[in-house]
Amino acid sequence: MMTTQQAPAIQVRGLEKSYKELRVLRGVDLTVARGSIFALLGSNGAGKTTAVKILSTLLRADAGTARVNGFDVATQAADVRESISLTGQFAAVDEILTGRENLVLVARLRHLENPGKVADDLLDRFSLTDAGGRKASTYSGGMRRRLDIAMSLVGNPPVIFLDEPTTGLDPQARIEVWQTVKELAARGTTVLLTTQYLDEAEQLADRIAILHEGRIIVDGTLAELKRLLPPAKVEYVEKQPTLEEIFLALVGADGGKAHDRNIGTDA
Template identity: 85%
Template sequence: MVAQSIAGPVIRVRGLEKSYGKLEVLRGVDFDVARGSIFALLGSNGAGKTTVVRILATLLKADGGTASVNGFDVATRPADVRESFSLTGQFAAVDEILSGRENLVLVARLRHLKDPGAIADDLLRRFSLTDAGGRKVSTYSGGMRRRLDIAMSLIGNSPVIFLDEPTAGLDPEARIEVWHAVKELAGYGTTVLLTTQHLDEAEQLADRIAILHQGRIIANGTLAELKRLFPAASVEYVEKQPTLEEIFLSVIGGDDKSDTIGTSN
Protein backbone atom coordinates (compact mmCIF):
# COMPACT_ATOMS: atom_id res chain seq x y z
CA MET A 1 0.00 0.00 0.00
CA VAL A 2 1.57 3.29 -1.12
CA ALA A 3 1.56 6.06 1.47
CA GLN A 4 -0.62 9.01 0.56
CA SER A 5 1.40 11.63 2.40
CA ILE A 6 5.01 12.11 3.43
CA ALA A 7 6.85 14.76 5.34
CA GLY A 8 9.23 16.95 3.38
CA PRO A 9 9.68 17.18 -0.39
CA VAL A 10 7.67 14.77 -2.52
CA ILE A 11 10.63 14.53 -4.93
CA ARG A 12 14.20 14.62 -3.65
CA VAL A 13 17.28 14.37 -5.87
CA ARG A 14 20.85 14.35 -4.55
CA GLY A 15 24.08 14.06 -6.53
CA LEU A 16 22.45 12.40 -9.53
CA GLU A 17 24.96 11.21 -12.13
CA LYS A 18 24.58 9.54 -15.51
CA SER A 19 27.05 8.94 -18.32
CA TYR A 20 26.97 7.26 -21.70
CA GLY A 21 30.52 6.20 -22.31
CA LYS A 22 32.65 9.32 -22.04
CA LEU A 23 29.63 11.61 -22.34
CA GLU A 24 28.63 12.92 -18.90
CA VAL A 25 24.92 13.74 -19.16
CA LEU A 26 24.28 14.39 -15.45
CA ARG A 27 27.11 15.56 -13.21
CA GLY A 28 25.70 15.80 -9.70
CA VAL A 29 22.14 17.09 -9.94
CA ASP A 30 20.37 18.25 -6.75
CA PHE A 31 16.84 19.58 -6.25
CA ASP A 32 13.67 19.15 -4.17
CA VAL A 33 10.05 19.47 -5.25
CA ALA A 34 7.41 20.48 -2.69
CA ARG A 35 4.09 18.66 -2.60
CA GLY A 36 1.34 20.30 -4.65
CA SER A 37 3.75 22.60 -6.51
CA ILE A 38 4.78 22.99 -10.14
CA PHE A 39 8.52 22.58 -10.60
CA ALA A 40 10.14 23.37 -13.96
CA LEU A 41 13.40 21.84 -15.10
CA LEU A 42 14.56 24.38 -17.66
CA GLY A 43 17.32 23.75 -20.15
CA SER A 44 18.30 23.56 -23.80
CA ASN A 45 18.23 20.39 -25.87
CA GLY A 46 20.79 17.92 -24.58
CA ALA A 47 20.97 19.47 -21.10
CA GLY A 48 19.85 16.20 -19.46
CA LYS A 49 16.22 17.05 -18.62
CA THR A 50 14.67 13.89 -20.06
CA THR A 51 17.41 11.77 -18.47
CA VAL A 52 16.41 13.11 -15.04
CA VAL A 53 12.76 12.26 -15.69
CA ARG A 54 13.61 8.76 -16.93
CA ILE A 55 15.61 8.08 -13.78
CA LEU A 56 12.80 9.37 -11.54
CA ALA A 57 10.33 7.22 -13.50
CA THR A 58 12.53 4.11 -12.92
CA LEU A 59 13.07 3.74 -16.67
CA LEU A 60 16.79 4.35 -16.36
CA LYS A 61 19.34 3.58 -13.65
CA ALA A 62 21.57 6.36 -12.36
CA ASP A 63 25.31 5.86 -12.15
CA GLY A 64 25.52 7.75 -8.89
CA GLY A 65 23.52 9.76 -6.39
CA THR A 66 20.05 9.15 -4.97
CA ALA A 67 16.49 10.04 -5.89
CA SER A 68 13.12 9.46 -4.24
CA VAL A 69 9.51 9.98 -5.29
CA ASN A 70 6.74 10.17 -2.69
CA GLY A 71 9.17 8.91 -0.07
CA PHE A 72 10.34 5.86 -2.03
CA ASP A 73 13.88 5.40 -3.32
CA VAL A 74 13.85 4.89 -7.09
CA ALA A 75 16.65 2.31 -6.91
CA THR A 76 15.48 0.16 -4.00
CA ARG A 77 11.68 0.51 -4.19
CA PRO A 78 10.87 1.01 -7.88
CA ALA A 79 7.45 -0.71 -7.68
CA ASP A 80 6.25 1.74 -5.02
CA VAL A 81 7.65 4.65 -7.03
CA ARG A 82 5.71 3.53 -10.12
CA GLU A 83 2.48 3.56 -8.12
CA SER A 84 3.18 7.15 -7.09
CA PHE A 85 3.43 8.91 -10.46
CA SER A 86 2.11 9.24 -13.99
CA LEU A 87 4.33 10.12 -16.94
CA THR A 88 3.34 12.11 -20.00
CA GLY A 89 6.01 12.01 -22.69
CA GLN A 90 6.84 14.52 -25.40
CA PHE A 91 4.17 13.21 -27.77
CA ALA A 92 0.51 12.51 -27.02
CA ALA A 93 -0.12 8.78 -26.49
CA VAL A 94 -3.80 8.61 -27.42
CA ASP A 95 -5.77 6.25 -29.63
CA GLU A 96 -7.07 8.31 -32.55
CA ILE A 97 -9.64 5.70 -33.58
CA LEU A 98 -11.44 5.99 -30.25
CA SER A 99 -13.31 9.00 -28.94
CA GLY A 100 -11.88 11.09 -26.13
CA ARG A 101 -14.26 9.50 -23.63
CA GLU A 102 -13.46 5.98 -24.86
CA ASN A 103 -9.74 6.63 -24.36
CA LEU A 104 -10.36 7.64 -20.76
CA VAL A 105 -12.72 4.73 -20.07
CA LEU A 106 -10.19 2.28 -21.52
CA VAL A 107 -7.41 3.46 -19.22
CA ALA A 108 -9.71 3.39 -16.19
CA ARG A 109 -10.69 -0.18 -16.97
CA LEU A 110 -7.07 -1.22 -17.44
CA ARG A 111 -6.40 0.15 -13.97
CA HIS A 112 -9.37 -1.84 -12.62
CA LEU A 113 -11.12 1.24 -11.26
CA LYS A 114 -14.79 1.35 -10.35
CA ASP A 115 -17.22 3.30 -12.53
CA PRO A 116 -14.83 4.16 -15.39
CA GLY A 117 -17.58 6.14 -17.16
CA ALA A 118 -17.94 8.54 -14.24
CA ILE A 119 -14.16 8.93 -14.05
CA ALA A 120 -14.04 9.74 -17.76
CA ASP A 121 -16.86 12.28 -17.53
CA ASP A 122 -15.22 14.02 -14.58
CA LEU A 123 -11.89 14.35 -16.41
CA LEU A 124 -13.58 15.58 -19.58
CA ARG A 125 -15.21 18.29 -17.50
CA ARG A 126 -11.99 19.22 -15.70
CA PHE A 127 -10.11 19.62 -18.97
CA SER A 128 -12.91 21.38 -20.88
CA LEU A 129 -13.40 18.45 -23.27
CA THR A 130 -17.00 17.51 -22.48
CA ASP A 131 -18.39 18.78 -25.78
CA ALA A 132 -15.71 16.89 -27.71
CA GLY A 133 -15.85 13.74 -25.59
CA GLY A 134 -17.91 11.75 -28.10
CA ARG A 135 -15.75 12.68 -31.11
CA LYS A 136 -12.89 10.61 -32.47
CA VAL A 137 -9.53 11.89 -31.28
CA SER A 138 -8.42 12.09 -34.92
CA THR A 139 -10.62 15.21 -35.18
CA TYR A 140 -8.99 16.92 -32.16
CA SER A 141 -6.62 19.86 -32.38
CA GLY A 142 -3.08 19.50 -31.02
CA GLY A 143 -4.00 21.27 -27.79
CA MET A 144 -7.07 19.07 -27.26
CA ARG A 145 -5.02 15.89 -27.79
CA ARG A 146 -2.42 17.06 -25.30
CA ARG A 147 -5.07 17.91 -22.71
CA LEU A 148 -6.63 14.48 -23.20
CA ASP A 149 -3.19 12.89 -22.83
CA ILE A 150 -2.65 14.69 -19.53
CA ALA A 151 -6.15 13.74 -18.37
CA MET A 152 -5.38 10.08 -19.09
CA SER A 153 -2.25 10.39 -16.96
CA LEU A 154 -4.37 11.43 -13.97
CA ILE A 155 -6.54 8.33 -13.92
CA GLY A 156 -5.83 6.62 -10.63
CA ASN A 157 -5.11 9.90 -8.79
CA SER A 158 -1.32 9.66 -8.84
CA PRO A 159 0.13 12.23 -6.43
CA VAL A 160 2.95 13.10 -8.87
CA ILE A 161 2.93 13.71 -12.61
CA PHE A 162 5.96 14.08 -14.86
CA LEU A 163 5.43 16.19 -17.98
CA ASP A 164 8.31 15.93 -20.42
CA GLU A 165 8.17 18.91 -22.82
CA PRO A 166 4.35 19.12 -22.52
CA THR A 167 3.93 21.69 -25.32
CA ALA A 168 6.49 20.35 -27.80
CA GLY A 169 5.30 20.97 -31.35
CA LEU A 170 2.16 22.88 -30.37
CA ASP A 171 1.08 26.21 -31.81
CA PRO A 172 0.76 29.24 -29.46
CA GLU A 173 -3.00 28.78 -28.90
CA ALA A 174 -2.60 25.09 -28.09
CA ARG A 175 0.27 25.86 -25.72
CA ILE A 176 -1.96 28.21 -23.74
CA GLU A 177 -4.62 25.48 -23.52
CA VAL A 178 -2.05 23.08 -22.05
CA TRP A 179 -0.82 25.75 -19.63
CA HIS A 180 -4.33 26.08 -18.25
CA ALA A 181 -4.53 22.29 -17.88
CA VAL A 182 -1.24 22.13 -15.97
CA LYS A 183 -2.30 24.94 -13.62
CA GLU A 184 -5.51 22.99 -13.05
CA LEU A 185 -3.45 19.99 -11.91
CA ALA A 186 -1.71 21.95 -9.19
CA GLY A 187 -5.06 23.39 -8.18
CA TYR A 188 -6.22 19.86 -7.38
CA GLY A 189 -3.10 19.19 -5.29
CA THR A 190 -1.07 17.21 -7.83
CA THR A 191 2.69 17.69 -7.74
CA VAL A 192 3.97 18.51 -11.23
CA LEU A 193 7.53 18.22 -12.49
CA LEU A 194 7.80 19.48 -16.05
CA THR A 195 10.74 19.81 -18.38
CA THR A 196 10.87 22.62 -20.89
CA GLN A 197 13.24 24.63 -23.04
CA HIS A 198 10.77 27.52 -23.28
CA LEU A 199 11.54 30.33 -20.84
CA ASP A 200 8.04 31.79 -21.09
CA GLU A 201 6.53 28.40 -20.22
CA ALA A 202 8.58 28.10 -17.04
CA GLU A 203 7.76 31.71 -16.17
CA GLN A 204 4.01 31.17 -16.66
CA LEU A 205 3.67 27.85 -14.85
CA ALA A 206 6.34 27.13 -12.28
CA ASP A 207 6.42 27.83 -8.56
CA ARG A 208 10.15 27.05 -8.70
CA ILE A 209 12.54 26.84 -11.64
CA ALA A 210 15.82 24.91 -11.84
CA ILE A 211 18.13 25.71 -14.73
CA LEU A 212 19.95 22.59 -15.93
CA HIS A 213 23.08 23.31 -17.97
CA GLN A 214 25.75 20.84 -19.07
CA GLY A 215 24.51 18.25 -16.59
CA ARG A 216 24.37 20.51 -13.53
CA ILE A 217 21.78 22.69 -11.81
CA ILE A 218 23.30 26.16 -12.08
CA ALA A 219 20.35 28.08 -10.58
CA ASN A 220 17.27 27.07 -8.59
CA GLY A 221 14.58 29.27 -7.10
CA THR A 222 11.35 31.12 -7.57
CA LEU A 223 11.07 33.53 -10.47
CA ALA A 224 11.58 36.44 -8.08
CA GLU A 225 14.70 34.81 -6.62
CA LEU A 226 16.15 34.14 -10.07
CA LYS A 227 15.51 37.73 -11.12
CA ARG A 228 17.62 38.91 -8.20
CA LEU A 229 20.56 36.98 -9.69
CA PHE A 230 20.46 39.32 -12.68
CA PRO A 231 22.64 42.46 -12.32
CA ALA A 232 20.75 45.55 -11.21
CA ALA A 233 19.58 47.82 -13.99
CA SER A 234 21.79 50.78 -14.75
CA VAL A 235 21.10 54.01 -16.61
CA GLU A 236 23.43 54.92 -19.43
CA TYR A 237 23.51 58.16 -21.40
CA VAL A 238 24.19 57.65 -25.08
CA GLU A 239 24.99 60.58 -27.36
CA LYS A 240 22.37 60.68 -30.10
CA GLN A 241 23.50 61.77 -33.55
CA PRO A 242 21.04 64.16 -35.24
CA THR A 243 19.26 63.16 -38.42
CA LEU A 244 19.41 65.25 -41.57
CA GLU A 245 15.80 66.31 -40.94
CA GLU A 246 16.71 67.60 -37.49
CA ILE A 247 19.74 69.48 -38.92
CA PHE A 248 17.59 71.06 -41.63
CA LEU A 249 14.89 72.20 -39.20
CA SER A 250 17.50 73.59 -36.85
CA VAL A 251 19.20 75.55 -39.64
CA ILE A 252 16.01 77.08 -40.94
CA GLY A 253 14.68 77.87 -37.50
CA GLY A 254 12.08 75.12 -37.33
CA ASP A 255 9.07 77.40 -37.10
CA ASP A 256 9.11 78.90 -40.58
CA LYS A 257 6.74 76.68 -42.52
CA SER A 258 6.36 79.10 -45.45
CA ASP A 259 9.54 77.89 -47.17
CA THR A 260 9.91 74.35 -48.47
CA ILE A 261 12.76 72.47 -50.05
CA GLY A 262 12.75 72.80 -53.80
CA THR A 263 10.77 76.05 -53.89
CA SER A 264 11.84 78.14 -56.89
CA ASN A 265 12.16 81.97 -56.91
Protein backbone atom coordinates in the same frame (compact mmCIF):
# COMPACT_ATOMS: atom_id res chain seq x y z
CA MET B 1 11.19 11.37 11.30
CA MET B 2 9.12 12.89 8.46
CA THR B 3 6.06 11.03 7.19
CA THR B 4 5.48 10.51 3.46
CA GLN B 5 3.07 13.46 3.42
CA GLN B 6 5.56 15.75 5.19
CA ALA B 7 8.54 14.85 3.01
CA PRO B 8 9.19 16.64 -0.29
CA ALA B 9 7.36 15.14 -3.26
CA ILE B 10 10.69 14.66 -5.05
CA GLN B 11 14.16 14.63 -3.53
CA VAL B 12 17.29 14.02 -5.61
CA ARG B 13 20.88 13.93 -4.41
CA GLY B 14 24.04 13.46 -6.49
CA LEU B 15 22.31 11.90 -9.49
CA GLU B 16 24.70 10.75 -12.22
CA LYS B 17 24.20 9.04 -15.55
CA SER B 18 26.60 8.36 -18.42
CA TYR B 19 26.35 6.67 -21.80
CA LYS B 20 29.84 5.29 -22.39
CA GLU B 21 32.05 8.40 -22.52
CA LEU B 22 29.16 10.87 -22.53
CA ARG B 23 28.32 12.16 -19.03
CA VAL B 24 24.69 13.23 -19.23
CA LEU B 25 24.04 13.93 -15.53
CA ARG B 26 26.91 15.03 -13.31
CA GLY B 27 25.62 15.16 -9.76
CA VAL B 28 22.12 16.61 -9.91
CA ASP B 29 20.43 17.81 -6.69
CA LEU B 30 16.72 18.72 -6.61
CA THR B 31 13.98 19.19 -4.03
CA VAL B 32 10.37 19.63 -5.14
CA ALA B 33 7.73 20.64 -2.61
CA ARG B 34 4.32 18.95 -2.61
CA GLY B 35 1.61 20.66 -4.61
CA SER B 36 4.07 22.87 -6.48
CA ILE B 37 5.11 23.31 -10.10
CA PHE B 38 8.84 22.82 -10.57
CA ALA B 39 10.37 23.67 -13.94
CA LEU B 40 13.56 21.97 -15.08
CA LEU B 41 14.80 24.36 -17.73
CA GLY B 42 17.53 23.58 -20.22
CA SER B 43 18.48 23.40 -23.87
CA ASN B 44 18.28 20.24 -25.96
CA GLY B 45 20.78 17.67 -24.68
CA ALA B 46 21.04 19.20 -21.21
CA GLY B 47 19.84 15.97 -19.56
CA LYS B 48 16.23 16.89 -18.74
CA THR B 49 14.60 13.80 -20.25
CA THR B 50 17.25 11.51 -18.75
CA ALA B 51 16.50 12.91 -15.29
CA VAL B 52 12.76 12.35 -15.77
CA LYS B 53 13.33 8.79 -16.97
CA ILE B 54 15.33 8.02 -13.81
CA LEU B 55 12.70 9.60 -11.56
CA SER B 56 9.95 7.61 -13.29
CA THR B 57 11.93 4.32 -12.96
CA LEU B 58 12.43 3.92 -16.73
CA LEU B 59 16.20 4.23 -16.36
CA ARG B 60 18.68 3.41 -13.61
CA ALA B 61 21.11 6.02 -12.36
CA ASP B 62 24.82 5.28 -12.19
CA ALA B 63 25.13 7.06 -8.85
CA GLY B 64 23.16 9.16 -6.41
CA THR B 65 19.73 8.74 -4.84
CA ALA B 66 16.23 9.84 -5.74
CA ARG B 67 12.95 9.58 -3.83
CA VAL B 68 9.52 10.24 -5.30
CA ASN B 69 6.50 10.50 -2.98
CA GLY B 70 8.76 9.16 -0.24
CA PHE B 71 9.83 6.05 -2.17
CA ASP B 72 13.33 5.22 -3.44
CA VAL B 73 13.33 4.94 -7.23
CA ALA B 74 15.93 2.16 -7.18
CA THR B 75 14.64 -0.08 -4.38
CA GLN B 76 10.91 0.78 -4.34
CA ALA B 77 10.22 1.16 -8.05
CA ALA B 78 6.73 -0.37 -7.91
CA ASP B 79 5.65 2.10 -5.21
CA VAL B 80 7.08 4.98 -7.25
CA ARG B 81 5.16 3.86 -10.35
CA GLU B 82 1.92 3.75 -8.38
CA SER B 83 2.57 7.34 -7.25
CA ILE B 84 3.31 8.97 -10.60
CA SER B 85 2.20 9.58 -14.12
CA LEU B 86 4.45 10.50 -17.03
CA THR B 87 3.42 12.52 -20.06
CA GLY B 88 6.06 12.52 -22.78
CA GLN B 89 6.89 15.06 -25.44
CA PHE B 90 4.18 13.85 -27.81
CA ALA B 91 0.57 13.03 -26.96
CA ALA B 92 0.14 9.27 -26.45
CA VAL B 93 -3.55 9.04 -27.32
CA ASP B 94 -5.12 6.33 -29.48
CA GLU B 95 -6.47 8.28 -32.45
CA ILE B 96 -8.81 5.46 -33.50
CA LEU B 97 -10.70 5.73 -30.20
CA THR B 98 -12.87 8.59 -29.03
CA GLY B 99 -11.67 10.83 -26.23
CA ARG B 100 -13.97 9.07 -23.78
CA GLU B 101 -12.86 5.61 -24.95
CA ASN B 102 -9.22 6.57 -24.38
CA LEU B 103 -9.99 7.51 -20.79
CA VAL B 104 -12.15 4.43 -20.16
CA LEU B 105 -9.36 2.20 -21.48
CA VAL B 106 -6.80 3.68 -19.08
CA ALA B 107 -9.24 3.42 -16.16
CA ARG B 108 -9.80 -0.27 -16.93
CA LEU B 109 -6.06 -0.90 -17.21
CA ARG B 110 -5.70 0.67 -13.74
CA HIS B 111 -8.51 -1.61 -12.47
CA LEU B 112 -10.63 1.30 -11.28
CA GLU B 113 -14.28 0.96 -10.38
CA ASN B 114 -16.80 2.57 -12.72
CA PRO B 115 -14.38 3.56 -15.50
CA GLY B 116 -17.17 5.34 -17.37
CA LYS B 117 -17.71 7.79 -14.52
CA VAL B 118 -13.95 8.32 -14.19
CA ALA B 119 -13.84 9.19 -17.90
CA ASP B 120 -16.83 11.52 -17.73
CA ASP B 121 -15.45 13.36 -14.69
CA LEU B 122 -12.11 13.95 -16.44
CA LEU B 123 -13.78 15.05 -19.67
CA ASP B 124 -15.71 17.62 -17.66
CA ARG B 125 -12.63 18.72 -15.71
CA PHE B 126 -10.65 19.32 -18.91
CA SER B 127 -13.53 20.93 -20.84
CA LEU B 128 -13.70 18.03 -23.31
CA THR B 129 -17.23 16.78 -22.64
CA ASP B 130 -18.62 18.02 -25.96
CA ALA B 131 -15.73 16.36 -27.81
CA GLY B 132 -15.78 13.15 -25.78
CA GLY B 133 -17.69 11.19 -28.43
CA ARG B 134 -15.40 12.23 -31.27
CA LYS B 135 -12.35 10.29 -32.41
CA ALA B 136 -9.13 11.73 -30.99
CA SER B 137 -7.81 12.05 -34.55
CA THR B 138 -10.22 14.98 -35.04
CA TYR B 139 -8.88 16.91 -32.01
CA SER B 140 -6.76 20.03 -32.28
CA GLY B 141 -3.23 19.93 -30.87
CA GLY B 142 -4.30 21.60 -27.64
CA MET B 143 -7.30 19.30 -27.17
CA ARG B 144 -5.16 16.24 -27.83
CA ARG B 145 -2.59 17.38 -25.27
CA ARG B 146 -5.31 18.08 -22.70
CA LEU B 147 -6.71 14.58 -23.30
CA ASP B 148 -3.19 13.16 -22.89
CA ILE B 149 -2.80 14.93 -19.53
CA ALA B 150 -6.30 13.82 -18.49
CA MET B 151 -5.29 10.22 -19.23
CA SER B 152 -2.24 10.74 -17.02
CA LEU B 153 -4.51 11.71 -14.12
CA VAL B 154 -6.64 8.58 -14.15
CA GLY B 155 -6.27 7.23 -10.62
CA ASN B 156 -5.24 10.63 -9.18
CA PRO B 157 -1.43 10.16 -8.96
CA PRO B 158 0.09 12.66 -6.51
CA VAL B 159 3.08 13.39 -8.79
CA ILE B 160 3.03 14.01 -12.52
CA PHE B 161 5.99 14.45 -14.87
CA LEU B 162 5.42 16.58 -17.97
CA ASP B 163 8.34 16.24 -20.37
CA GLU B 164 8.24 19.28 -22.69
CA PRO B 165 4.42 19.19 -22.87
CA THR B 166 3.99 22.05 -25.37
CA THR B 167 6.51 20.90 -27.97
CA GLY B 168 5.03 21.45 -31.43
CA LEU B 169 1.90 23.25 -30.23
CA ASP B 170 0.64 26.54 -31.63
CA PRO B 171 0.45 29.59 -29.30
CA GLN B 172 -3.23 29.14 -28.43
CA ALA B 173 -2.77 25.43 -27.66
CA ARG B 174 0.24 26.25 -25.46
CA ILE B 175 -1.86 28.64 -23.41
CA GLU B 176 -4.55 25.94 -23.01
CA VAL B 177 -1.94 23.52 -21.67
CA TRP B 178 -0.50 26.17 -19.34
CA GLN B 179 -3.93 26.71 -17.80
CA THR B 180 -4.34 22.95 -17.37
CA VAL B 181 -1.00 22.67 -15.55
CA LYS B 182 -1.91 25.56 -13.22
CA GLU B 183 -5.19 23.84 -12.37
CA LEU B 184 -3.34 20.59 -11.57
CA ALA B 185 -1.19 22.30 -8.96
CA ALA B 186 -4.18 24.19 -7.56
CA ARG B 187 -5.78 20.80 -6.84
CA GLY B 188 -2.67 19.61 -4.98
CA THR B 189 -0.86 17.63 -7.67
CA THR B 190 2.91 18.02 -7.74
CA VAL B 191 4.15 18.81 -11.25
CA LEU B 192 7.72 18.47 -12.47
CA LEU B 193 7.86 20.14 -15.85
CA THR B 194 10.78 20.00 -18.26
CA THR B 195 10.97 22.71 -20.90
CA GLN B 196 13.35 24.61 -23.13
CA TYR B 197 10.95 27.56 -23.34
CA LEU B 198 11.88 30.35 -20.94
CA ASP B 199 8.44 31.96 -21.07
CA GLU B 200 6.84 28.63 -20.13
CA ALA B 201 8.95 28.33 -16.99
CA GLU B 202 8.27 31.96 -16.16
CA GLN B 203 4.51 31.55 -16.56
CA LEU B 204 4.10 28.29 -14.64
CA ALA B 205 6.80 27.49 -12.13
CA ASP B 206 6.93 28.07 -8.39
CA ARG B 207 10.62 27.19 -8.62
CA ILE B 208 12.97 26.93 -11.57
CA ALA B 209 16.18 24.94 -11.90
CA ILE B 210 18.47 25.45 -14.88
CA LEU B 211 20.17 22.27 -16.03
CA HIS B 212 23.28 22.88 -18.13
CA GLU B 213 25.72 20.22 -19.32
CA GLY B 214 24.41 17.76 -16.76
CA ARG B 215 24.57 20.06 -13.73
CA ILE B 216 22.08 22.29 -11.94
CA ILE B 217 23.67 25.72 -12.20
CA VAL B 218 20.90 27.65 -10.43
CA ASP B 219 17.74 26.73 -8.49
CA GLY B 220 15.25 29.21 -7.06
CA THR B 221 12.05 31.16 -7.48
CA LEU B 222 11.66 33.52 -10.40
CA ALA B 223 12.20 36.48 -8.07
CA GLU B 224 15.41 34.92 -6.74
CA LEU B 225 16.68 34.29 -10.26
CA LYS B 226 15.92 37.85 -11.31
CA ARG B 227 18.08 39.14 -8.46
CA LEU B 228 21.09 37.42 -10.01
CA LEU B 229 21.29 40.23 -12.55
CA PRO B 230 21.29 43.95 -11.69
CA PRO B 231 18.06 45.75 -12.64
CA ALA B 232 18.17 47.96 -15.68
CA LYS B 233 17.72 51.70 -15.14
CA VAL B 234 14.87 52.98 -17.27
CA GLU B 235 14.04 56.66 -17.71
CA TYR B 236 10.92 56.25 -19.85
CA VAL B 237 9.12 53.19 -21.15
CA GLU B 238 6.39 53.13 -23.75
CA LYS B 239 4.71 49.78 -23.27
CA GLN B 240 4.09 47.99 -26.52
CA PRO B 241 1.66 45.06 -26.69
CA THR B 242 3.29 41.66 -26.61
CA LEU B 243 2.81 39.22 -29.46
CA GLU B 244 0.76 37.05 -27.09
CA GLU B 245 -1.58 39.97 -26.32
CA ILE B 246 -1.96 40.71 -30.03
CA PHE B 247 -2.63 37.05 -30.83
CA LEU B 248 -5.27 36.68 -28.12
CA ALA B 249 -6.92 39.98 -29.05
CA LEU B 250 -7.27 38.77 -32.64
CA VAL B 251 -8.24 35.13 -32.18
CA GLY B 252 -8.46 34.26 -28.48
CA ALA B 253 -11.92 35.56 -27.69
CA ASP B 254 -13.73 33.88 -30.58
CA GLY B 255 -11.41 31.00 -31.45
CA GLY B 256 -10.34 32.66 -34.67
CA LYS B 257 -13.85 32.75 -36.18
CA ALA B 258 -13.77 36.49 -36.78
CA HIS B 259 -11.22 37.11 -39.49
CA ASP B 260 -12.57 40.39 -40.80
CA ARG B 261 -9.94 42.62 -39.16
CA ASN B 262 -8.10 44.48 -41.91
CA ILE B 263 -4.48 43.86 -40.93
CA GLY B 264 -3.49 42.68 -44.38
CA THR B 265 -4.65 40.44 -47.20
CA ASP B 266 -3.46 37.26 -48.85
CA ALA B 267 -4.56 38.20 -52.34
